[in-house]
Amino acid sequence: MQNLTRITRTRVAWLVVGLLALLAITVAVALAGGNPGRKEAPASPRLSEELRAAVNPAGVLEHAERFQTIADEHGGNRAAGTPGYDASARYVANRLRRAGYEVTVQRFELPTSAATLDAGLRETDVTGAREYALATDFAPMERTAEGEVRAPLRPVDAGSPTSGCEAGDFAGFPEGGVALLRRGACTFGTKARNAQEAGASAALVFNDGEPPGEVLLGALEEPAVGIPIVGTSAAVGEDLLAREGTSGVRVFVGDAASNHTTNVVAQTRGGDKDETVMLGAHLDSVPQGPGINDNGSGSATVLEIALQLAELGARPGNRVRFAFWGAEEIGLVGSRHYVEGLGEEEISDLSAYLNFDMLGSPNFVRSVYEGPDEVEGVFGEYFEARGIEVETSSALDGRSDHGPFQEEGVPTGGLFSGAGGAKTKEQHEVFGGEAGAPFDACYHQECDDAENLNRRAIDQFSDAAAHATAVLAQR
Ligand SMILES: [Zn+2]
Numbered sequence: 001m002q003n004l005t006r007i008t009r010t011r012v013a014w015l016v017v018g019l020l021a022l023l024a025i026t027v028a029v030a031l032a033g034g035n036p037g038r039k040e041a042p043a044s045p046r047l048s049e050e051l052r053a054a055v056n057p058a059g060v061l062e063h064a065e066r067f068q069t070i071a072d073e074h075g076g077n078r079a080a081g082t083p084g085y086d087a088s089a090r091y092v093a094n095r096l097r098r099a100g101y102e103v104t105v106q107r108f109e110l111p112t113s114a115a116t117l118d119a120g121l122r123e124t125d126v127t128g129a130r131e132y133a134l135a136t137d138f139a140p141m142e143r144t145a146e147g148e149v150r151a152p153l154r155p156v157d158a159g160s161p162t163s164g165c166e167a168g169d170f171a172g173f174p175e176g177g178v179a180l181l182r183r184g185a186c187t188f189g190t191k192a193r194n195a196q197e198a199g200a201s202a203a204l205v206f207n208d209g210e211p212p213g214e215v216l217l218g219a220l221e222e223p224a225v226g227i228p229i230v231g232t233s234a235a236v237g238e239d240l241l242a243r244e245g246t247s248g249v250r251v252f253v254g255d256a257a258s259n260h261t262t263n264v265v266a267q268t269r270g271g272d273k274d275e276t277v278m279l280g281a282h283l284d285s286v287p288q289g290p291g292i293n294d295n296g297s298g299s300a301t302v303l304e305i306a307l308q309l310a311e312l313g314a315r316p317g318n319r320v321r322f323a324f325w326g327a328e329e330i331g332l333v334g335s336r337h338y339v340e341g342l343g344e345e346e347i348s349d350l351s352a353y354l355n356f357d358m359l360g361s362p363n364f365v366r367s368v369y370e371g372p373d374e375v376e377g378v379f380g381e382y383f384e385a386r387g388i389e390v391e392t393s394s395a396l397d398g399r400s401d402h403g404p405f406q407e408e409g410v411p412t413g414g415l416f417s418g419a420g421g422a423k424t425k426e427q428h429e430v431f432g433g434e435a436g437a438p439f440d441a442c443y444h445q446e447c448d449d450a451e452n453l454n455r456r457a458i459d460q461f462s463d464a465a466a467h468a469t470a471v472l473a474q475r
Helices: 002-031 045-054 057-073 083-098 112-116 188-197 234-242 292-311 333-340 344-348 373-385 403-407 425-431 455-472
Strands: 102-109 118-123 130-132 138-140 147-155 178-182 202-206 229-232 247-253 260-267 272-282 318-325 350-356 367-369 391-393 412-416
Touching: 045 292, 045 455, 057 083, 057 292, 057 455, 083 102, 083 260, 083 292, 083 318, 102 333, 147 202, 147 234, 178 188, 178 234, 188 202, 188 229, 202 234, 202 247, 229 234, 260 333, 272 292, 272 333, 272 455, 292 318, 292 350, 292 455, 318 333, 333 403, 344 350, 350 373, 350 455, 367 373, 373 412, 373 455, 412 455
Parallel strands: 147 178, 178 202, 202 229, 272 318, 272 350, 350 412, 367 391
Antiparallel strands: 102 260, 118 130, 118 247, 138 229, 147 247, 260 318, 367 412
């Protein structure tokens, strides 16, 4: 009943606004001496201007500093399932609640294997044993079996892209060894089954290609393989290959202390819900560091836009929703959980999803996600009008939290300043900075701290994000 009353009242209010607007347009046309060719102006062209004036780098950086303090107080990181993440989520939720938003904290389970896999490399003479890190160096494949294995490591035709695709590759494989395989040519399931049939107790499949630090996030077609199967980065694969013969590995997939984490979602109390525009950023870091550029920068930007929109008392015609995702770093777990929980109608209510992941890379590029015109164009036109050069990029295609939305047909877009890859000569000519050097030399490392942000990138990107929010919220 309450809802119905509200709808009626809203309609009456719109009718009045409509009549006033008509009157205003008539007067304006009359004053201008009439101009029948002139198009109707957007609802409030000033909202973009006002929001951009209110969203400034100082405000964004204040949240980023806060994320740094939280990491410092909680073991140096803000990874999913850790107290550092939970404290980040509380900070964001409290700020949004105090600003008047309707806030939901959505709790979800981390996939057991992803939450808990732990692995180490141990040399037989004990000196120089190396620990590898979950999410950064390796990740258990989806549907892997659990278990713990300590065994010698044996590369299987690891120089070839067809590594492990045929039973014959395993000729002479020692019973109970851990197979080291290169990605390529056949499915992970085929490699895993061949390894199991050859007597392997576990298998590691390392990534192929660039960037070498990118961890392989694989999935097995069916849970038919009874041994732990883990993906690693190409760098870890090369490292293990170089140490072959002197080392054994420990691979563990099992239970962890905390296997829950959260998403924080806030929305405006008014606005047309059928035209909901959504902004999102992942709030979790990797376990290696505080994650201030990746992705404190995006989280801080989205949070500041939300707070300033409320502060302005703006009442955009469309509902605006802000999401802070958990567990992006272990495979877009939070955003996927959220999207899977939406009904068909709730999906169709989303007019756009904008993603912000890494906005402050020290050696930055200005990338606009490749996407449908209605979203990409908003960013494109904004930068073009200011003579600021951008590149259109599909580099993050499906690799951040817009992926699950994209799969459901929601128009998606976003901004990106570059991750661990190297800046090309061409990018250097357009964006300055250092050619051949990484966009972010601290990507997924301990040094991704509050110093690891480019203020100019934050400034330009937060303005563009504020503009897109204002435009889409009134379209
Ligand atoms: Zn990220």
